[in-house]
Amino acid sequence: MRAWFFSENAYHLLPDAREYDSIRVKLPNRYYDPKIGADLYHRFIDEWLLAEELGLEIMVNEHHQTATNVNPSAAVVMGALGRVTRSARLLILGNPIANRREPVRVAEEMAMVDVYSRGRLECGFVRGVPYEMSAGNHRPTHMMERFWEAHDLIVKAWTSHDGPFNWEGKYFHHRQVNIWPRPYQEPHPPIWITALSPSSAREVGARGYTVACFLTGFEGTKTVFDSYRERRAELGLPAAPRERFAYAALVYTGDTDAEGYAGARKLMWYLESNKVPPQFTSPPGYHPIASTVNAMKGATPGIYKMFQNPTLEGLMEHGLVFAGNPDSVYRQIMRMYEHVGGFGQLLMMSQAGFLDHEETVKGMQMFSREVYPRLKELR
Amino acid sequence: MSGWLTVQDVQLECVERGHGRPILWLHGEEGLDHEAPVLDRLAAHGHLLAPSHPGFGHSPEAASIDAVDDLAYLYLDLLAQQDARDAVVIGCSLGGWIAAEMAVKCTERVARLILIAPLGIKVGDRETRDIPDIFALHPDEVLRLQYHDPARARLDHAALSDDRLTVIARNREATALYAWEPYFHDPKLRRRLHRITVPTLLLWGADDRFVTADCYGAAYRDAIPGAGLETIPGAGHFPHLEQPEALAERVRAFALA
Numbered sequence: 001m002r003a004w005f006f007s008e009n010a011y012h013l014l015p016d017a018r019e020y021d022s023i024r025v026k027l028p029n030r031y032y033d034p035k036i037g038a039d040l041y042h043r044f045i046d047e048w049l050l051a052e053e054l055g056l057e058i059m060v061n062e063h064h065q066t067a068t069n070v071n072p073s074a075a076v077v078m079g080a081l082g083r084v085t086r087s088a089r090l091l092i093l094g095n096p097i098a099n100r101r102e103p104v105r106v107a108e109e110m111a112m113v114d115v116y117s118r119g120r121l122e123c124g125f126v127r128g129v130p131y132e133m134s135a136g137n138h139r140p141t142h143m144m145e146r147f148w149e150a151h152d153l154i155v156k157a158w159t160s161h162d163g164p165f166n167w168e169g170k171y172f173h174h175r176q177v178n179i180w181p182r183p184y185q186e187p188h189p190p191i192w193i194t195a196l197s198p199s200s201a202r203e204v205g206a207r208g209y210t211v212a213c214f215l216t217g218f219e220g221t222k223t224v225f226d227s228y229r230e231r232r233a234e235l236g237l238p239a240a241p242r243e244r245f246a247y248a249a250l251v252y253t254g255d256t257d258a259e260g261y262a263g264a265r266k267l268m269w270y271l272e273s274n275k276v277p278p279q280f281t282s283p284p285g286y287h288p289i290a291s292t293v294n295a296m297k298g299a300t301p302g303i304y305k306m307f308q309n310p311t312l313e314g315l316m317e318h319g320l321v322f323a324g325n326p327d328s329v330y331r332q333i334m335r336m337y338e339h340v341g342g343f344g345q346l347l348m349m350s351q352a353g354f355l356d357h358e359e360t361v362k363g364m365q366m367f368s369r370e371v372y373p374r375l376k377e378l379r
Numbered sequence: 380m381s382g383w384l385t386v387q388d389v390q391l392e393c394v395e396r397g398h399g400r401p402i403l404w405l406h407g408e409e410g411l412d413h414e415a416p417v418l419d420r421l422a423a424h425g426h427l428l429a430p431s432h433p434g435f436g437h438s439p440e441a442a443s444i445d446a447v448d449d450l451a452y453l454y455l456d457l458l459a460q461q462d463a464r465d466a467v468v469i470g471c472s473l474g475g476w477i478a479a480e481m482a483v484k485c486t487e488r489v490a491r492l493i494l495i496a497p498l499g500i501k502v503g504d505r506e507t508r509d510i511p512d513i514f515a516l517h518p519d520e521v522l523r524l525q526y527h528d529p530a531r532a533r534l535d536h537a538a539l540s541d542d543r544l545t546v547i548a549r550n551r552e553a554t555a556l557y558a559w560e561p562y563f564h565d566p567k568l569r570r571r572l573h574r575i576t577v578p579t580l581l582l583w584g585a586d587d588r589f590v591t592a593d594c595y596g597a598a599y600r601d602a603i604p605g606a607g608l609e610t611i612p613g614a615g616h617f618p619h620l621e622q623p624e625a626l627a628e629r630v631r632a633f634a635l636a
Binding site: 026134139140283293297 | 518536545547549551
């Protein structure tokens with residue numbers, strides 16, 4: 001198993017949440033102090049560098065118009081990391097390509113990072129969370145159709161080496177596509193795609209990309225991984241190796257369970273601070289009609305209750321948090337591993353909110369020294 | 380009674396009532412309520428056709444249709460299919476935008492045009508949002524802006540059938556399909572409204588806080604040669620829901636007398 005250190009680069013120094021109605025989309029950026037922001041950026045880059053030093057891989061994502069994640073361009077920070085790291089794989093998970101106006105630009109940026117890093121990029125494509133729709137003014141209907149057209153255009157741009165090709169699709173038009181540079185890796189960087197539903201998992205499975213689940217817990221993750229595997233079997237394709245399956249959880253390892261739990265409670269800032277009004281959580285067309293109807297009736301699936309009033313016990317019970325002493329963390333990860341039929345990539349959200357630099361480093365060190373060697377043997 | 384129509388391979392759920400002069404009712408983003416009293420009142424004066432636009436109500440989405448421009452051509456085709464000669468076309472809000480887009484293309488089969496608080500034009504400058512962003516406002520605030528009596532407009536979702544909830548969700552999704560960007564307007568429509576040469580009446584709820592008669596309504600009226608603008612007391616953005624009798628009477632007096 002490979003483990004990835006992932007930090008959302010939050011700007012956590014906010015006023016009392018009673019003073020604003022949304023941490024996303026409309027929180028005024030007067031609350032953001034660029035001098036503090038600069039210190040935070042450098043601190044987070046230091047932590048990614050430390051991850052490499054500890055033998056962990058590096059993961060970056062992007063969000064827009066939110067204090068929960070001040071990385072509106074994953075390509076920018078990964079460009080910097082591509083220069084200053086030497087050996088870690090560099091995962092962007094990911095590029096919200098249904099929301100980007102120019103897929104060719106994404107193909108160029110990703111090729112650049114791949115060349116900078118001499119072929120260490122792992123390129124993720126994501127649909128993006130619902131709050132991204134207003135932030136980017138992107139129409140939330142028919143998103144997956146737009147997503148796959150963008151994907152097809154990007155892959156073709158990466159793999160065409162004989163001069164311009166033409167693209168006049170439903171969503172994107174580009175008559176002279178001929179990117180410089182081309183990717184370092186052949187035929188292109190490995191592709192990762194996040195999936196929350198069986199239908200999207202089937203699409204990813206058919207293509208054999210790495211599928212990633214974020215905080216989907218035991219049952220949600222199993223459903224996605226099973227759908228991926230079933231689709232490949234239906235198509236007569238070879239079974240995918242474990243490294244095609246990724247799971248993201250909040251992870252904090254301490255000397256003791258008490259220390260691990262204390263760190264995990266600070267990581268819960270991700271869930272606790274996510275104050276967002278209904279118009280941004282359910283843009284029309286984002287969720288399937290049947291789910292919207294259930295939500296209108298007030299039915300909330302069990303796992304989503306976790307997000308409304310998170311408790312550490314509940315999150316651990318559902319497999320959203322792995323925390324405690326090294327043996328505990330190992331056992332919890334293996335419980336998920338066994339439940340979902342194995343996975344080869346552990347995406348660790350291991351920095352958040354008020355977890356300071358020393359605490360973050362402690363959790364990373366404990367994990368990489370005491371837990372990771374046992375997980376690596378799973379390969 | 381309601382049934383189905385097929386226009387150029389596009390399937391439309393459609394309320395069809397009454398006899399005589401064709402009356403085409405184009406619903407807005409609120410969707411079509413088959414039981415709405417205004418429909419019967421209009422059907423007393425002619426042959427009412429009230430389709431649900433593709434994606435709204437129970438009408439399936441259509442692969443060929445994802446913009447108001449497409450809807451305008453679809454309903455011009457419907458008038459031709461009906462061989463309408465002197466149709467009265469009525470549209471409310473999003474439906475008013477569709478009706479205006481039809482009329483700038485062709486009024487050959489249209490005798491009277493009635494636009495009820497139509498959307499579709501850009502009035503202010505680029506930093507002035509003419510139409511409040513319903514996708515970024517709390518649902519309660521949207522009700523406050525759109526209704527004379529918001530408390531009566533609020534729905535208790537727990538009391539509604541799955542079918543009704545499905546229609547509400549589909550209506551909202553279809554609204555996003557047609558009106559997300561540019562937001563509820565066609566940047567070129569205002570300069571084309573001069574092409575409308577049939578008698579046109581703009582009707583506006585006096586308490587419409589969503590788009591006001593004084594600003595948005597006046598801009599629409601000024602762009603259509605000879606158009607009149609009347610307000611209806613006790614109504615917000617959807618006067619056919621809050622004052623169906625008064626609305627139907629204005630329509631009758633202007634177009635069906």
